[in-house]
Amino acid sequence: MAPSVQEDFPSTPGKGKMERNNFFGRAASRWHTSASAKLFALSVFLLVITIFICFRITGNGMIDGYITSAYSSTNGGTLLPAFKSDHAWDLKVAQSCTPERENGLVVLVTGAAGFVGSHVSLALKKRGDGLVGIDNFNDYYEVSLKRARQELLLKQGIFVIEDDINNAALLKHLFVKVQFTHVMHLAAQAGVRYAMQNPMSYIHSNIAGLVTLFEACKNANPQPAVVWASSSSVYGLNSKVPFSEADRTDQPASLYAATKKAGEELAHTYNHIYGLSITGLRFFTVYGPWGRPDMAYFSFTRDILKGKEINIYKGQNDRDLARDFTFIDDIVKGCVASLDTAGRSTGSGGKKRGAALFRTFNLGNTSPVSVPVLVEILEKYLKVPAKKVFIKMPRNGDVPFTHANVSLAQTQLGYKPTTNLDTGLKKFVTWYMKYYGVQSTKTRRL
Numbered sequence: 001m002a003p004s005v006q007e008d009f010p011s012t013p014g015k016g017k018m019e020r021n022n023f024f025g026r027a028a029s030r031w032h033t034s035a036s037a038k039l040f041a042l043s044v045f046l047l048v049i050t051i052f053i054c055f056r057i058t059g060n061g062m063i064d065g066y067i068t069s070a071y072s073s074t075n076g077g078t079l080l081p082a083f084k085s086d087h088a089w090d091l092k093v094a095q096s097c098t099p100e101r102e103n104g105l106v107v108l109v110t111g112a113a114g115f116v117g118s119h120v121s122l123a124l125k126k127r128g129d130g131l132v133g134i135d136n137f138n139d140y141y142e143v144s145l146k147r148a149r150q151e152l153l154l155k156q157g158i159f160v161i162e163d164d165i166n167n168a169a170l171l172k173h174l175f176v177k178v179q180f181t182h183v184m185h186l187a188a189q190a191g192v193r194y195a196m197q198n199p200m201s202y203i204h205s206n207i208a209g210l211v212t213l214f215e216a217c218k219n220a221n222p223q224p225a226v227v228w229a230s231s232s233s234v235y236g237l238n239s240k241v242p243f244s245e246a247d248r249t250d251q252p253a254s255l256y257a258a259t260k261k262a263g264e265e266l267a268h269t270y271n272h273i274y275g276l277s278i279t280g281l282r283f284f285t286v287y288g289p290w291g292r293p294d295m296a297y298f299s300f301t302r303d304i305l306k307g308k309e310i311n312i313y314k315g316q317n318d319r320d321l322a323r324d325f326t327f328i329d330d331i332v333k334g335c336v337a338s339l340d341t342a343g344r345s346t347g348s349g350g351k352k353r354g355a356a357l358f359r360t361f362n363l364g365n366t367s368p369v370s371v372p373v374l375v376e377i378l379e380k381y382l383k384v385p386a387k388k389v390f391i392k393m394p395r396n397g398d399v400p401f402t403h404a405n406v407s408l409a410q411t412q413l414g415y416k417p418t419t420n421l422d423t424g425l426k427k428f429v430t431w432y433m434k435y436y437g438v439q440s441t442k443t444r445r446l
């Protein structure tokens with residue numbers, strides 16, 4: 001049965017009479033109605049989409065039944081997704097950050113599951129400071145080693161948050177929950193040669209991550225003092241030795257070095273504009289127990305024990321390469337002394353209130369050793385001869401030598417390296433054998 005006119009046009013008084021007897025009018029009205037309905041449906045659809053997108057961007061509403069209104073924030077004008085935490089998580093952070101000594105520091109340690117980060121964290125905890133770590137546990141080298149370090153820290157009551165320093169919402173949340181006195185920033189994409197394979201990971205961690213962290217620090221109230229890891233690689237192609245902090249650093253030989261140099265310039269800006277106290281530490285080829293498997297002393301050890309050949313690079317005119325290898329315990333002392341002497345940041349809530357410290361220190365050993373001598377020491381403690389292959393240094397960002405002048409750190413931090421390469425490698429080999437369960441030479445089949 002055809003629908004009645006009344007059913008077709010039920011609503012508009014005064015209009016229906018005219019349209020009732022008019023075919024074209026009726027048709028036009030039907031078309032008009034269905035177009036309006038479509039338009040209405042489209043508008044509703046667009047409205048729903050818009051609301052959904054807004055919620056996704058700001059995180060300031062309810063998605064998938066999860067209320068995320070706690071922290072929607074901005075980072076340089078960009079809306080941030082909210083950081084979600086629960087009471088138990090906040091409690092773990094708070095407990096980890098509570099100092100066990102009077103006037104203990106409260107420190108955020110980035111890269112806490114890393115080599116230097118884990119050692120510095122343990123040293124701070126040992127003397128009664130409060131701290132929480134953050135680490136993204138990326139797979140640049142074996143993640144199991146990072147997990148083992150995390151385990152070690154957890155046993156001492158140090159909580160390591162698994163996240164990336166580029167998570168601005170997380171950092172904001174942390175700085176609201178905890179009044180950090182200091183940030184020890186050791187998270188980075190390390191490694192000189194890997195920069196040719198994966199340059200963007202260096203930009204992500206060493207540039208974007210650094211700025212995200214500085215932003216969080218400058219917005220914090222109170223602002224923490226920041227101590228962070230630069231690198232001896234900023235001296236690049238310098239030939240003047242030993243390297244002093246005032247020497248030129250505008251000829252980086254690798255993209256890695258360039259990102260560290262950029263970090264130093266960014267640090268200056270944040271100190272200048274926002275009154276952040278910032279100390280940059282130029283580490284010189286740090287080695288030791290719980291070290292980084294990508295570094296030469298570590299990979300040589302692994303390969304020597306496996307009976308595999310190792311490549312020893314040679315510089316121009318067949319010269320040996322040399323490094324100012326620095327033992328981890330000396331570096332830790334330099335880091336802790338830097339925290340203790342950093343003074344206060346002067347700004348608050350993003351506003352500068354006065355000049356703050358801006359410092360740069362070399363942390364090296366001051367006595368470079370050639371790579372072949374490093375291998376000889378390893379052979380001595382591993383009691384296995386290395387299968388050495390000497391090759392020309394590939395064009396991969398390496399520099400021929402490094403040598404630190406540490407007199408500035410000595411005067412201002414009381415820094416004095418005490419471990420030579422022989423002693424340090426002995427400690428490393430002892431740790432390596434135990435950690436990897438390597439049998440002693442008497443029982444080992446080579």
Ligand SMILES: O=C(O)[C@H]1O[C@H](OP(=O)(O)OP(=O)(O)OC[C@H]2O[C@@H](n3ccc(=O)[nH]c3=O)[C@H](O)[C@@H]2O)[C@H](O)[C@@H](O)[C@@H]1O
Nearest residue numbers: 190191192231232233283284285295296311312313321398
């Ligand atoms: O102090 C620094 O600034 C840097 O120190 C190390 O970089 P690097 O000195 O190159 O340390 P290794 O990768 O352990 O290399 C040590 C020496 O062994 C040499 N090498 C490396 C690998 C190899 O297969 N053969 C070889 O002869 C290198 O050319 C270099 O002279 C770290 O990897 C960087 O993250 C750090 O920033």
